[in-house]
Amino acid sequence: MKILLLEDELMLNTAICEYLRNIGHMVENFLDGKDALDNISNGYDLLILDVNVPTIDGFELLNELNHKKIHIPTIFISAQIDIEDITKAYELGCREYIKKPFHLGELGIKINQILKKEQNNTSHIRFSENYSYSKDKQTLYFNGEPQNLTKKQLEIIHILALNINMIVDFERFRVDVWDAENIDNPTIRAEISRLKKALKEDFIKNIRGLGYKIDRYYSV
Structure with missing residues (x-):
């Protein structure tokens, strides 16, 4: 999972x-709200936001994302314990x-x-x-149109989707x-390589020595 961390306490930021x-x-960390917002297009799966941070606080940042219709799962971490917050x-x-503290x-x-x-x-x-x-439906779409793939290619897509x-x-x-x-592994690699060549966009990531993954896409 690719995570954005916004926390202005350096020691806590480093520990997290x-x-x-x-x-x-995978973590990309920021001490400043504006810097975090400027990098939101990097494709995060989760946001961990402190509330009281410089320039743009955590509430303002999430509110801005809502206005832009960018919806990313978010966890707030804060010393503010008022029920209003x-x-x-x-x-x-x-x-x-x-x-x-937690x-x-x-x-x-x-x-x-x-x-x-x-x-x-x-x-x-x-x-x-x-x-x-x-x-x-176990169907891959390109601009809303179902794509013709082999049974094996769809099975590969499906197992990657189940483990997004x-x-x-x-x-x-x-x-x-x-x-x-x-x-053997080379046979699996060859089949996935054929699948990747059949796609118009390369969204299947080869994680060297480990396997493959697809990251959920969030539009900005």
């Missing part, structure tokens, strides 16, 4: 970054509000809960500006796409 990277997430955070659309493990639990909901609740996923996928934002390793492909056949 280290923790999130250690549990497998907590109410405002949820009215703006945040998923969680964590009060400082254990980093609590943050990890909240992130995992959000990730599971994102994976389970969304049947139609956007992969890029023009590509989307229906998990229910997460790496699918070769063993998972072997079991779920090739029914645990004795298929």
Whole structure:
């Protein structure tokens, strides 16, 4: 998962970054609200926002994203514990509000809960500006038009969609796409390479030595 962290306390910012990277997430961290907003087009899966930060506070940042119709799951972390602030955070659309001080493990639990909901609740996923996928219909669309792919290619897309934002390793492909056949990694790579060549946009990422993934696309 690719995460934007906005936290102006340098030591806490560093600690959160280290923790999130250690549990497998990509993190881009900011100390200033304007810098965070200026980089929002980098394609984040989750925002972790402090409320009281320089230039643009966390509430203002999320409100600005709402006006632009950019909807990214958000966790607020704040020392502000007034019910008015907590109410405002949820009215703006945040998923969680964590009060400082907190254990980093609590943050990890909240992130995992959000990730599971994102994976389970969304049947139609956007992969890029023009590509989307229906998990229910197991159909890939380009600008709303169904695409003709082979059965194996659609199975590859489907397993990546079920694990959106997460790496699918070769063993998972072997079991779920090739029914645990004795298929070697080069054969899997070759099939995915043919699939990528059949697509007009390259949204399938090769994570060297680990597998492949598709990140959810958010328009800006």
